[in-house]
Amino acid sequence: MAIGELATTPPIGPGWLVARIGERTARGVASTVSGLIRDGQVPPGTRLPTVRALAAELSVSPTTIAEAWSQLRTAGLIGTGRRRGTVVLEPPVAPAPGGVFSGWSAVDLEHGLPDPVLLPPLEDAVAAGVRTERPGGHDVLTARLRSAVRTDWPFPAEAWTIAAGGHDGMLLACQAVARPGDTVALETPTAPWLLDLLRNSRIHVVGVPCDDDGPQPAALAAVLATHRPVAFVYQTRAQIPLGHSVPPQRIADLAAVLSEEDLAVIEDDDLGPLATASPVSLGTHLPGRVLHVRSYCTAFGPELRSCVLGGPATLIDQVRRHRGPGWSSRILQNAQAFLLTDPGTSVLLHRAARRYAQRRTALSDALREQGIPASGRDGLGLWIPVAEESRTLIALAAKGVSAGEGRRCHPASGPPHLRVATGQLPDDPALVADLARMIGRAVHRGRISSVD
Structure with a gap:
């Protein structure tokens, strides 16, 4: 929508914004205003x-605010007109960066991928990573990243x-703890990629059933005594596909x-x-x-390819032997450290976590209106029972909807379910309700077929 087409909305004063801005940098100001716009606290048309005025109220240079406004214009969140000044535009509501819903076939409803719109910018992180130390040794993890993850x-990791x-x-x-032919105990249901990983490594899997608090x-x-x-392999938080996190008493x-x-x-x-x-x-x-x-x-996108392992020195040494002589870029590691310690990020x-929770809850509530229960207290997906x-x-x-197979989450057989990824759902309630109705009709059709 063009600036001239926006309805007139009362301007907001600089004092109102200042009370909500934490980090007084261009990035901090842009992040705060972006969040206020996307959360609906600053509606479209607001001047x-x-x-x-804002620079004076924040006691920063006008250049800082100009740079923040430039970042918001690049993101398509604000526009500047000659007469109306700087005005908030309609925020994107679709899952794609382009902001246009092009059908359910273009939405990830199977794999649980993050929404690119909700990933933090990497420019400052990479710049910080470039300013990295270049030691003569061959330490696998940089000091900055080690300090950030600690x-x-x-628990106190030795190495x-x-x-x-991931x-x-x-x-x-x-592979560091199990050789081909060995048996591991694995929570069930579990992430299909994790089950495939073990099977492809020719490691036998025995399932340990989960309830709402994790492995029973x-x-x-019983598995330990018999097999x-x-x-023992399990997920600690936002378990795929059930969405639970293991509480301290279950631990x-x-x-x-x-x-x-x-x-x-x-x-x-x-x-993460x-x-x-x-963390538990x-x-x-x-x-x-x-x-x-x-x-x-x-959390930060696949470009940094970042995963940290911590634990006893004996197990870490085994991981390093399986990893071989390869090394990870110190620039990317320190970019990761920047993101972990940056207040704006x-x-x-x-x-982002709040937006993901809203999307997951929106679909769960819409499915409940169709008489379909769904599990998923955290994470980027729902677990839906079907006949x-x-x-x-x-x-x-x-209908162009590609959901995940529940049977791929079990090492043996299990009750039928669907996995529906929610991370890239559109924020439009009407579209979510439409998806819930399609799922409801498909589930109902499956019930009739199973009776026949």
Whole structure:
């Protein structure tokens, strides 16, 4: 919508904005105003303060505000006219960066990918990474990144290393503790990529059923007694596909079961800093046995290919041997460290997490109106029970909707479900309601077919 077509909205004063701006840099101002626009607190048509007025109120240079306004114009959030000044434009509501909904076939409803619109900018991070030290040694993890990840690591790690993304980190971790032919205990249902990773490594998998709080201790004890696995593998937060985070009491109960056995534990924290729950780990109860794997790709995007592994030196050494002589760019590592310690990025992360939660809740509520329950307290997806998987998926595919197969989340058989990714859902309630109706019709059709 052009500036001249926007309805007149009272201007906001510089004092109102100043009370909400934390970091007084161009990036901080742009991040704050962007969030206020996207959250609806500053509606389209609102006239923003002049550069000089806001700069004076913030006690910063007018150049700082001009640069912030330039970033917002580039993002398509504001425009400047000769007579009306700087005005807020209609924010993008579709999942694609272009802001135009082009059909459900263009929306990721299967893999749980992040929304590019909600990823933080990388310019300042890469610039900080370029200004990196170049030591003569061959330390795998830079001092800056090690310092950044230590602040909220759930237990004191003896050693650290890095991998090229969460999938690579989990592959290295599992191969470090299990050889082809070995058996591991794996929570079920689980992320399909994690199950595929183990199977492709020719590692046998025995499922440990989950409830709303994570792997069930009694079921884990039975698996340990019957199958004698060499490792236990599970997700700590925003579990795929169920969406739970393991609470501290369940961690303690699992630790009590595992304390009777001598096996390694691999923990996957795939959502990383976007998870709403605090970091937890069996490492606080089982020192020397737990390898914690945290990915930052969903939060910051795949370009940095960042995943950090921390745990006992013996397990980290095994990971390094499997990793081989390759090394990770120190520039990218320190760019990651910048993002983890930058206050402006922290604000953007909290806003992204809130937006993802709103999208997940919107679809869950819309499905409930169709009489369909859905699980998913955190993360980028919902877990939906159905009567018949294949027919339901086929009915959705006919409408251009590609959802995930529930059977791919089980090492053996399991009750039929759909996985529906929510991270890239449009923010338009009408479109979400339309998707829920399509899912409802497909689920109903599957019920009729299963009866026939």
